[in-house]
Amino acid sequence: MKYNFDKLISRRGTDSYKWDSAKNEEVLPMWVADMDFHTAPAIVDTLRRRVEHGIFGYTRVPDSYYEAVTDWFARRHNWTIDREWIIYTSGVVPAVSAIIKALTTPGDKVLVQTPVYNCFFSSIRNNGCEIVSSPLLKTGDTYRIDYDDLEQKAADEKAKVMLLCNPHNPAGRVWTREELMRVGDICLRHGVTVVSDEIHGELVFPGYIYTPFASLSDGFLQHSVTCISPSKAFNIAGLQIANMVCADEEMRRKIDKAININEVCDVNPFGVIATIAAYNEGEEWLRQLLEYLYENYIRMRDFCREYLPDFLITRLEGTYLVWMDCRKLKRTSEELEKVLIEEAALHLNAGSMYGVEGEGFMRWNIACPRARLLDGLERFRQHALLLLQ
Template identity: 75%
Template sequence: MKYDFDTPVLRRGTDSYKWDSADRDDVLPMWVADMDFRTAPAIVEALRRRVEHGIFGYTRVPESYYEAVTGWFARRHGWTFDRRWMIYTSGVVPALSAIIKAATRPGDKVLVQTPVYNCFFSSIRNNGCETVTSPLRPVGDTYEMDFGDLECRAADPQVKVMLLCNPHNPVGRVWRRDELQRLGEICLRHGVLVVADEIHCELVYEGHRYTPFASMSEEFLRHSVTCVSPSKGFNIAGLQIANIVCADDRQRARIDRAINDNEVCDVNPFGVIATRAAYNEGGEWLDELVGYLHANYRYMRAFCREQLPDFPIAELEGTYLVWMDCRVLGLASEELERRLVDEAGLWLNAGTMYGAEGEGFMRWNIACPRTRLDEGLQRFAAFVRSTGRRR
C-alpha cells in the first residue's frame, strides 16, 4: 500500500474528544465516530500551506470550492447537481436542525428508522417536534426496512419530514436502489419531505454501491434535501464543514433563512481548503482507506466467529461502525458500556443511544490500526470470560 494505516498515531493528550474524555489513560476508546488515521497527505499539505500564510481572518468560499464538491459527486457517484443548489454550513447536525426548522412547525412529527444516529433525536427535539419511529427489521445478520410499517407511519398527516440515514449508522446498511425507490414512493404519496443524511457515503465496501437518494428521479430530487460532508471519509470532522443540496428554490430559501437564524452560516478557512483538497486530490488515499477498513471488518468477523460466537455482528456494507449483539450477557447496554470501561478499559457505544431497539447491542468504531482493533477485541473477550466466571 502507498499509504500507512498500520502505524499507531498518538492522539491522547491532544484534546481529542475521543481519546481524552476518559478518566484513565489505560482506556481504549472505540466509540466516537472519527478515525485514528492521519488524513490524506494532500489535505495536510494544503492546510500546511495555509498555516504558513499566518493570517486566519474571515473566509470567503470561492467558486473553486463549489467546483470541487460538484465535480467529486459527478465523478465518484454519478450525481450531477447545480452548484446553486448548495448551502455550506458547519456540519451535518447543524444542517439537519436547520432543515427541520425550515420544513416543520413545533408540534409536527419527524419520522426515523431506528436504531439510528443519536443526533437525529436531539435535532428533532430541539425544534419542538415529535419523533416517530419505524424500526428496522433484523433479518439474519443484517437489517431491512419495514415498508408496511413505514407506510403506516408516513400516512400520519402530522409527519412532515423523514430523516434517512444512507449509508446507515449504526447498522451498516448501504441501502439498495430498490429499497430507496420504495421509501421514496411512500414519502411522495404522503407528502413527506425526505432529508437524507449521506455523510458516510464515501465508506462503502466491495459488492455494494451508494446511491444518492436525490439522484434517482426528478421527483425525488425536488422532494428531498441531502446533507453531505467530507468529514467522515477523510477524517476531518474537527474542521467543521458540510453541504446541503436542495433543488427546490423555495425550500432552499427557507433552509438558508434557518441556517442564518441558527447562526451556522459561516465556515472556517481550513474546512474550505480541506474539502477542496479532499475532493480534488484525495481519491487514491480514500480507495486505500476503504480497503483497509473492510479488511479490519473481516478480521473482526473472523475473531468473533472463533472467540466470540455468542456475539454476532451485523454484516457491514458501509461505514466503519460495527453493530454487535451482546444480549447473551443479559446486561442493559448502558451498564455494559460502563462495566467495559471500568473492568476492561474498553469504551464502546451503548446501543440504546440509537433508540430502544438498540437495547442489548453495542457499537464499535473499527477505524484504527489493526493492532489496536485486535487489542480491543482481546479486552472484550477477556471481559466476557471474566463475566462468565462470575455468573
Template identity: 80%
Template sequence: MKYDFDKQIPRRGTDSYKWDSAKSGDVLPMWVADMDFHTAPAIVDALCRRVQHGIFGYTRVPDSYYKAITDWFARRHSWAINREWIIYTSGVVPAVSAIIKALTVPGDKVLVQTPVYNCFFSSIRNNGCEIVTSPLVHTDNTFTIDYDDLEKKVADPKMKVMLLCNPHNPVGRIWRREELIRIGKLCIRHEVTVVSDEIHCELVFPGHTYTPFASISDEFLRHSVTCISPSKAFNIAGLQIANIICADACCRAQIDRAINDNEVCDVNPFGVIATQSAYNEGEEWLNQLIQYLHANYLYMQEFCREHLPNFPITLLEGTYLVWMDCRTLGIPSEDIEQQLVDKTGLWLNAGTMYGVEGEGFMRWNIACPRATLMEGIKRFMDFVRNL
C-alpha cells in the first residue's frame, strides 16, 4: 500500500496545541514536534474498534502490550528487552522526571548536552537538582561531542545522572555506536547513570543507524535507563504513552516508586491499543514515512543551498526537526521567532529554548506535506528579503 503524505489535513479547530495556539488563523505553525499526517491506518482502525465498544474504564495493560514492544525492538533494532524491565507511564517527560527523582537527591547534579530538548531543564529543576551543561561542538555543519569537557563534568562527585538524547533533538544527530561507547565508558568510570531519551529512535534516515544505548553491552545495560515511546514516529503524542526500560531490579524499584509518587503510573486505553497496533502493524507505514521525511529534508537542504546560502541547515541524520543557522541576521532567536510570526505568519522555535548555545538558531518541524514545507520556506525567504 502506498500512503499519501502529500494530503493536506485541516487541523485548525481541533484544539490542536500546534495549530490552535496562534492568535491568527493565517499563522503557519512549524514549531511543536508533532506531524501533520494521518497516523498509520492500522492504528486508526484499532482505535475505532475500541471506541465502538463505548465503555472507557480503567485500563489493565495486557501481556500483548509487552510482547509488541519486545518483538519490535528485537526485530527492528536487534535489542532483546525482557518484559520485566518495562515500566509504562504517561509520557517520556514524566518518565525522565520520575527517573531523576529516583536516582538523585536535591542538590545533586545532572548533565545535559546543549542545545537540547527544553523539557530536560524543567525536569532537572523540578527535582531540586543542578543543571550542568556539556555543550556540543558545532563544526562542518554538524555537531560533535567535546569528550574532554564531558569527562571533566561527569568526574564531579555530585554528578549522578547524564541525560542523553539519542537521537538528538534539536540538532538531528544519530549518535554512532563508537560515540555512545565513549560516553558510556566515561559515565561508568565515574559512576554516573546514563538516562537515554530515545523517543525519536524510529526516525532514522538512510545511511545512519540507531543504536540503543543499553544494547551495547551488559555493563551499559546495567548502568543506564532508557525511555521509549511510539508517539513521535507514529504521530500519537496526544495518546500519552511511554515506556521506561531498566534492567537493574533495585533501580527499577526506585523508579517504580517515583512513578507512583508522581502519580503518572496509569495510562489510558487508547495509548495501550495504539502502541500495540504501531509495533505490530505499522512498520510499512513507518518505512514510507521515513522516506517522505528524508525527501522533505533533501528538498529543504537544496533550496537553502541555492536560495538561502547564508542560512545553512545542520546535516539531518534523523528526526523531523531541522536546525537552521540564522546567526547572519544578528538578531536574537526569540526576536526572530516573534518577527517571523508578526511579519509572515511563520511560527518556528527560537534556538534559545534549547539552551544559550541555541542563540542564533531556529528549529523547524518538517513533518508536513511538501506543499506546507514549501510555503514555510517561502515565508522565511520573504522575511529575509524584507529586512
C-alpha cells in the first residue's frame, strides 16, 4: 500500500474539536466524524503552494472547480451534472438549512428517517418547521425502510420536504437503486421534495454501490436537491466547502436567495483548491483509504463477535461510522457516554442524539489507525464486562 494509514499522528494541541474537547488527555475520541489520517498528498501539496503565496483575500470559484466536480461524478457515478445546477456553500449543514428555508414556510413538516444525523433536527427546528419521523426498521444487523409508514406521512399536505441520508448515518446503509426508487416514487406522488445528503457517497465498501438519488430519473432530478462535498471522503471538513445540485431553475433561485439570507454564500480559497485537487488527483488515495477502512470494520466485527457477543453492531455498507447496540447494559446512551469518558477514557457518540430510536445505541468512528481502533475496542470491552456484572 502506497499510503501509510497505520501512522499514529498526534492531533492534540491543534484545536481539534475531536481531540482537544476532553479535559482529560487520556481520553481516546472515537466520536466526531472526521478521520485521524493525513489527507491525500495532492491536496496537501496544493494547499502548501497556496500558503506560500502568502496572500489570502476573497476568492472566486473558477471554471476548473466546476469541471472537477462534474467530471468526478460522471466518471465515478455515471451522473451527468450541468455546471449551472451547482451552488457552492460552506458545508452540507448550512446547505440543508438554506434549502429548508427556501422550500418551506414555518409550520410545514419535514420528513426524516430516524435514527439519523443529528444536525437534521436543528436545521428543521431553526427554520420553524416540524420534524416528522418515519423510523427505519431494525432487522437483525441492518435497517430497512418502512414504506407504508413513509407513504402515510408523505401524504400529509403539510409535508413539503424529505431529508434523505444517502448513504445513511448512523445506520451504515447504502441504499439500493430499488430502495431509492420506492422512496422517490412516494415523494413524487405526494409533492414532497427530496433533499439528499450524500456527503458519505464516496465511502462505500465492496459489494455495495452508491447511487445519487437525482441520477435515477428526470422526475427525481427535477424534484430534488443533492448535497455533496469532498469533506468526509478526503478528510477536509475544516476547509468548509460543499455543493448543492439543483436542476430546477425556480427552486435554484429560491435556494440562492436563502444562502444569501443565511450569509453562507462565500467560500474560502483553501476549500476551492482542495476540492479540485481531491477530485482530479485523489482517486488512488481514496481507493486505498477504502481498503483500509473496510479492514478496520472487519477487525471490529470479528472482535465484537469474539469478545463482545452481547453488543451487536450493524452491518457496515458505507461510511466509517459503526452503530452498536448497547441495550444489554440497561443504561441510557447519555449515561453510557458519560461513564465511558470518565471511567474508560473512551468517547463515543450517544445514540439518542440521532433520535429516540437511537436510545441504547452508541456510534463509533473507526476512521483511525488500526492500533487506535483496537485500543478503543479493548477499553470498551474491559469496561462493558464490569458494567454487565
